[in-house]
Amino acid sequence: MSDSADPPPRATMPEPPVxxxxxxxxxxxxxxxILREALSASTEEDLGQLCLEVxxxxxxxxxxxxxxxxxxxxxxxxxxxxxRGWAAYRGSDPEFSQRKLPNGLKIHxxxxxxxxxxxxxxxxxxxxxxxxxxxxxxxxxxxxxxGVPLRxxxxxxxxxxxxxxxxxxTEREKAIAEELAPAIVQALLRKRAEVASRASRRxxxxxxxxxxxxxWTATSDGRWTWASPQWVTTTGLSVEESLGHGWQAAVHPExxxxxxxxxxxxxxxxxxxxxxxxxxxxxxxxxxxxTRATPVRDDHGAIIEWFGTSTDIDNLRRLQDRQxxxxxxxxxxxxxxxxxxxxxxxxxxxxxxxxxxISDHFRGRLxxxxxxxxxxxxxxxGRVDLENLIRDELLGVGAIEDERLSIRGPDVTLPAxxxxxxxxxxxxxxxxxxxxxxxxxxxxxxxIAWHVxxxxxxxxxxxxxxxxxxxxxxxVPPVREGFGTELIREALPYGLGARTxxxxxxxxxxxxxxLPLPAEDVGQLxxxxxx
Amino acid sequence: xxxxxxxxAKRILVVEDEYFIARDLxxxxxxxxxxxxxxxxxxxxxxxxxxxxELDAAVLDVNLAGTRAFPIADRLSARSVPWTFLTGYDxxxxxxxxxxxxxxxxxxxxxxxxxxxxxxxxxxxxx
Numbered sequence: 001m002s003d004s005a006d007p008p009p010r011a012t013m014p015e016p017p018v019x020x021x022x023x024x025x026x027x028x029x030x031x032x033x034i035l036r037e038a039l040s041a042s043t044e045e046d047l048g049q050l051c052l053e054v055x056x057x058x059x060x061x062x063x064x065x066x067x068x069x070x071x072x073x074x075x076x077x078x079x080x081x082x083x084r085g086w087a088a089y090r091g092s093d094p095e096f097s098q099r100k101l102p103n104g105l106k107i108h109x110x111x112x113x114x115x116x117x118x119x120x121x122x123x124x125x126x127x128x129x130x131x132x133x134x135x136x137x138x139x140x141x142x143x144x145x146x147g148v149p150l151r152x153x154x155x156x157x158x159x160x161x162x163x164x165x166x167x168x169x170t171e172r173e174k175a176i177a178e179e180l181a182p183a184i185v186q187a188l189l190r191k192r193a194e195v196a197s198r199a200s201r202r203x204x205x206x207x208x209x210x211x212x213x214x215x216w217t218a219t220s221d222g223r224w225t226w227a228s229p230q231w232v233t234t235t236g237l238s239v240e241e242s243l244g245h246g247w248q249a250a251v252h253p254e255x256x257x258x259x260x261x262x263x264x265x266x267x268x269x270x271x272x273x274x275x276x277x278x279x280x281x282x283x284x285x286x287x288x289x290x291t292r293a294t295p296v297r298d299d300h301g302a303i304i305e306w307f308g309t310s311t312d313i314d315n316l317r318r319l320q321d322r323q324x325x326x327x328x329x330x331x332x333x334x335x336x337x338x339x340x341x342x343x344x345x346x347x348x349x350x351x352x353x354x355x356x357x358i359s360d361h362f363r364g365r366l367x368x369x370x371x372x373x374x375x376x377x378x379x380x381x382g383r384v385d386l387e388n389l390i391r392d393e394l395l396g397v398g399a400i401e402d403e404r405l406s407i408r409g410p411d412v413t414l415p416a417x418x419x420x421x422x423x424x425x426x427x428x429x430x431x432x433x434x435x436x437x438x439x440x441x442x443x444x445x446x447x448i449a450w451h452v453x454x455x456x457x458x459x460x461x462x463x464x465x466x467x468x469x470x471x472x473x474x475x476v477p478p479v480r481e482g483f484g485t486e487l488i489r490e491a492l493p494y495g496l497g498a499r500t501x502x503x504x505x506x507x508x509x510x511x512x513x514x515l516p517l518p519a520e521d522v523g524q525l526x527x528x529x530x531x
Numbered sequence: 532x533x534x535x536x537x538x539x540a541k542r543i544l545v546v547e548d549e550y551f552i553a554r555d556l557x558x559x560x561x562x563x564x565x566x567x568x569x570x571x572x573x574x575x576x577x578x579x580x581x582x583x584x585e586l587d588a589a590v591l592d593v594n595l596a597g598t599r600a601f602p603i604a605d606r607l608s609a610r611s612v613p614w615t616f617l618t619g620y621d622x623x624x625x626x627x628x629x630x631x632x633x634x635x636x637x638x639x640x641x642x643x644x645x646x647x648x649x650x651x652x653x654x655x656x657x658x
Contacts, residue, residue, distance in 0.1 A: 331619055331620060332594060332620050335636070336549065336594075338637070339549070339552050339638040340549060340551055342638055343549075343551030346555070417596065490550060491551065492550075494553065494570075494572050495572055495596070
């Protein structure tokens with residue numbers, strides 16, 4: 001049992017002056033060594049071992065350990081055991097022989113007094129100390145003990161303990177150990193802060209380099225000071241090439257003014273945003289990016305630098321453009337067809353007749369338009385197959401393809417608006433044939449045939465022939481002045497540039513529609529013929 | 532012939548690719564005592580009339596079988612002939628220079644077209 005529980009203040013300690021000066025110089029050198037080492041030690045354990053070595057050297061202790069309470073749990077983890085400590089171990093615990101630091105020790109016994117009572121403790125007769133709990137297996141015999149608490153912000157969070165001074169610990173060793181204590185705390189905290197900051201920097205860098213955005217930093221006049229690897233990979237400009245104003249080389253020439261304007265606002269605004277095109281090295285073309293910059297400020301709010309990101313919005317913009325085009329085209333088509341329906345309605349009513357007949361005529365024309373619309377919107381190309389168009393119309397009124405009806409021609413597809421007009425014309429001819437012509441009379445025959453004619457001037461024409469025969473002579477050709485006649489004689493030439501011929505012969509209607517085919521439609525025809 | 536109509540004896544160009552719409556326009560303009568130039572269905576025909584005919588105003592369908600009627604509008608503007616668009620597009624779907632132009636939306640009522648063209652015409656001391 002030691003009487004060192006209430007040591008006199010160190011300043012009043014009777015020490016020989018020369019020895020004191022020498023001792024102070026040694027302690028100072030030790031403190032310097034500890035603080036210096038804090039920066040270069042690779043692990044906390046290395047740092048701890050160094051602290052213990054300095055303490056052993058200065059005090060003459062035979063071994064020592066350095067421990068820390070784990071989260072106020074009443075358990076102690078070892079930060080380090082000195083080299084001499086490991087060497088003095090004589091036990092057979094395999095973890096000890098592998099230098100595995102013992103952790104989670106209950107804070108009790110003699111060392112526990114240091115933590116619990118929060119004071120430096122000298123025990124020169126440990127065998128009879130009331131707090132003793134015995135030693136772990138293999139621990140060298142303990143002749144004497146000096147334990148020092150380590151404090152941070154007034155709290156004891158750790159300790160180090162020295163064992164086995166050849167002649168027992170005195171106030172001298174206690175004073176040395178207490179002088180080392182603040183340096184050891186500072187070294188440990190500095191080491192931890194550095195490790196944390198390095199980890200945080202590494203995390204941040206991993207984040208910055210892992211996100212899909214191109215990241216960079218710049219000064220307020222738009223001079224870049226750093227560029228992320230994504231920027232380099234995307235634009236093909238190296239970091240060196242991009243620094244300063246070098247990054248502008250990746251900006252689309254038409255967007256460089258906008259980029260200048262972007263930085264011109266840097267003085268006034270907190271955040272900068274612009275959309276512009278950046279060169280995309282992989283595809284060799286420019287892609288749209290949304291670029292944002294946020295100022296990094298010092299403690300006084302002054303802007304130190306700008307942190308920027310550029311996000312690829314090319315697909316988004318293209319989809320938006322495409323959507324706008326589609327919506328505009330759809331609106332156009334819907335409104336146009338309504339306008340046409342309105343015109344057809346007006347004409348159908350103006351033709352006069354009983355209301356049932358007007359209603360039938362109008363419904364028939366509306367159905368014909370609807371059929372074409374449905375087919376046109378079902379295909380990706382929006383094109384309509386001519387044969388289907390004709391067949392649908394005839395089969396729709398119950399006509400059967402037999403020896404009295406033939407429908408013949410090569411594969412031809414028409415754009416939707418052309419198909420709309422041709423469909424209406426076929427509808428008018430069919431209605432007429434059903435009421436007065438070949439489809440009404442048992443003797444009537446109808447041949448519908450078409451072919452494509454190439455002219456010497458390189459232009460092509462689709463020629464559709466409607467040929468009724470065997471119809472008994474009619475006193476008055478009913479279609480002559482109606483909607484169908486106007487459609488075939490006037491509307492097809494007007495809107496499609498077609499040449500048309502419509503004859504009400506004895507024996508039935510004869511109609512020829514010659515439609516100029518645009519070059520791309522003939523291409524279509526050739527492809528379908530090859531297929 | 533009514534001389535109350537603001538379009539009386541005015542020469543109005545009509546460019547519209549849909550036959551029935553063109554005929555409706557023609558009929559409405561004639562009813563307002565205007566002289567109809569056209570109607571024609573294509574850009575080429577429209578440009579030809581815009582350059583060769585004496586005109587007081589024009590009605591232009593924006594979409595002529597897939598081609599845009601803008602060159603006709605430009606040609607007319609160069610000759611200081613006022614025009615109005617007849618279109619199923621909203622103004623946002625038009626190129627920027629034409630967004631503030633006079634526009635009659637399809638489907639239209641004949642009266643609206645007559646009023647839109649009337650609004651283009653100078654008063655010529657008819658106060």
